[in-house]
Amino acid sequence: MEALDIPRAILGGYDWGGRAACIVAALWPEKVAGLASCGQGYNI
Numbered sequence: 001m002e003a004l005d006i007p008r009a010i011l012g013g014y015d016w017g018g019r020a021a022c023i024v025a026a027l028w029p030e031k032v033a034g035l036a037s038c039g040q041g042y043n044i
Contacts, residue, residue, distance in 0.1 A: 001031060010034040018043055 001009060010033050013021035018037035022044045025032040037043050 007031075008033040010036070012036040013038070015039040016042055 001007075008031055011021040011025060012035075013019070015038075018039045019042040021035055021037055025035045026044060
């Protein structure tokens with residue numbers, strides 16, 4: 001994101017990708033404008 005000069009992004013993920021999106025949103029909330037996470041049991 002920094003190399004492309006993107007200040008904030010909307011993240012989306014399903015199953016394990018949803019978990020990865022949740023982790024990114026938790027670690028860098030200033031970089032995340034929104035989050036859509038689908039699936040069961042893997043989200044934080």
